[in-house]
Amino acid sequence: MSTRFRNLIFLKDVLMLALTAFGGPQSHLAHFQKILVDRKRYLTENDLLELNALCQVLPGPTSTQTLTAIGYKMGGPNLAYVTLFVWMMPAVIIMTATGILVSSFEAKEISLEFTRFIQPMAVGFVSYAAYTISLKSVVTKAGIFIMVLSAVAAYFIRNPFVFPVILLLAGLLTAFKYKAHEKEEKQKWDIPWRNLFLWLGVLVFAAVLGGFTKKNPDLLPVRLFENFYRNGSLAFGGGQSLTPMLHTEFVRFAKPLPGETERRPYLDNEEFLTGYAVAQSVPGPVFSFSSYIGVLSMRKSGITGQLIGAFICAAGIFLPGTFLIFFMIRVWDTLKKYRPIKASLEGITAANAGLVASAAIVLFQPLDNTVLNFGFTIGTFCLLSFTKSPSWLIVISGLILGLVI
Numbered sequence: 001m002s003t004r005f006r007n008l009i010f011l012k013d014v015l016m017l018a019l020t021a022f023g024g025p026q027s028h029l030a031h032f033q034k035i036l037v038d039r040k041r042y043l044t045e046n047d048l049l050e051l052n053a054l055c056q057v058l059p060g061p062t063s064t065q066t067l068t069a070i071g072y073k074m075g076g077p078n079l080a081y082v083t084l085f086v087w088m089m090p091a092v093i094i095m096t097a098t099g100i101l102v103s104s105f106e107a108k109e110i111s112l113e114f115t116r117f118i119q120p121m122a123v124g125f126v127s128y129a130a131y132t133i134s135l136k137s138v139v140t141k142a143g144i145f146i147m148v149l150s151a152v153a154a155y156f157i158r159n160p161f162v163f164p165v166i167l168l169l170a171g172l173l174t175a176f177k178y179k180a181h182e183k184e185e186k187q188k189w190d191i192p193w194r195n196l197f198l199w200l201g202v203l204v205f206a207a208v209l210g211g212f213t214k215k216n217p218d219l220l221p222v223r224l225f226e227n228f229y230r231n232g233s234l235a236f237g238g239g240q241s242l243t244p245m246l247h248t249e250f251v252r253f254a255k256p257l258p259g260e261t262e263r264r265p266y267l268d269n270e271e272f273l274t275g276y277a278v279a280q281s282v283p284g285p286v287f288s289f290s291s292y293i294g295v296l297s298m299r300k301s302g303i304t305g306q307l308i309g310a311f312i313c314a315a316g317i318f319l320p321g322t323f324l325i326f327f328m329i330r331v332w333d334t335l336k337k338y339r340p341i342k343a344s345l346e347g348i349t350a351a352n353a354g355l356v357a358s359a360a361i362v363l364f365q366p367l368d369n370t371v372l373n374f375g376f377t378i379g380t381f382c383l384l385s386f387t388k389s390p391s392w393l394i395v396i397s398g399l400i401l402g403l404v405i
Contacts, residue, residue: 007075018090018284028063060321061287091284092291096310099295114402119273120373121398123364124380125280130357137349146170150354170351171344178339199323221312228316244359266297269366281395290317
């Protein structure tokens with residue numbers, strides 16, 4: 001079989017995964033194992049687990065980076081970029097259509113009351129994410145302390161820049177425990193810096209450009225790209241970790257447009273939660289939620305502007321993780337032998353669990369304190385914890401109940 005033909009077959013399998021892989025990063029790994037390892041043998045199980053472990057310590061969408069890294073190993077950067085595109089597009093299209101639908105309903109003053117149960121259910125999804133992350137990554141007393149402290153700090157210091165500071169400090173705290181890890185023989189450094197410089201260069205350029213255009217409402221797409229590229233560069237732990245960052249910037253801390261005297265968020269809390277719940281129920285990467293936010297942020301610019309917003313936000317959120325995995329896949333074998341690096345991961349993952357737990361509380365607060373809201377939040381959490389009910393079925397059930405009741 002020629003390499004080109006094999007790559008086309010691989011991309012067909014990636015498309016199948018994009019259409020059928022529900023359930024987030026943990027579930028995605030099982031799908032990758034079944035199709036890419038067991039059925040097609042593109043790589044071994046050990047290779048898959050090692051790539052996934054590498055992606056878990058990087059900011060960005062874990063399952064997306066894992067799949068992109070597989071494409072990189074099979075055919076270099078060109079195949080990796082096509083792999084990324086094929087994997088993300090179905091979910092991005094669905095979330096873009098959802099955003100346009102929600103925007104259209106509001107413009108025509110059609111009630112979105114039938115989505116009222118989706119919002120507390122979204123809080124249940126976030127709560128379950130915090131629960132599962134803490135179970136898997138918080139296993140020491142120091143980790144529990146860091147998780148609680150991070151949650152409290154994120155709750156009371158409501159500023160988007162608090163998230164990277166918390167993650168950095170948490171990693172530094174546990175880096176001092178490096179003596180608990182065994183020494184490994186270190187290899188000579190041979191670092192290809194190009195992709196790291198590309199990631200950093202785009203980050204700095206977007207930040208500078210965003211600063212110059214912040215007073216011009218017509219250049220909102222530039223600021224959207226900067227925002228999502230920055231958040232995509234800081235979100236450890238996948239789409240669940242991205243949630244508190246986006247909520248902080250787009251719902252609670254959105255700045256007023258020129259000429260306005262009060263803050264006006266790009267999205268209200270109900271719109272945000274509705275989109276997040278839908279993102280949990282579609283196959284593919286949860287980071288596709290970005291395209292939904294892009295549509296609603298550009299709702300005043302018509303359908304063309306909304307499509308531009310969806311594309312800009314999706315590109316912004318997915319590119320940094322791609323640049324970083326291109327860099328890290330070449331240096332990881334050397335880097336992981338350093339004990340402080342290994343030790344710092346304990347603090348980073350514990351802080352990440354705390355940030356997601358804080359997000360669950362913040363997301364629920366704007367909702368009415370009714371028995372139904374509490375019931376749907378707790379019920380969603382229990383369904384995810386104690387049954388094998390797929391996310392999409394839970395969300396569809398919530399929509400049907402909203403129409404019936």
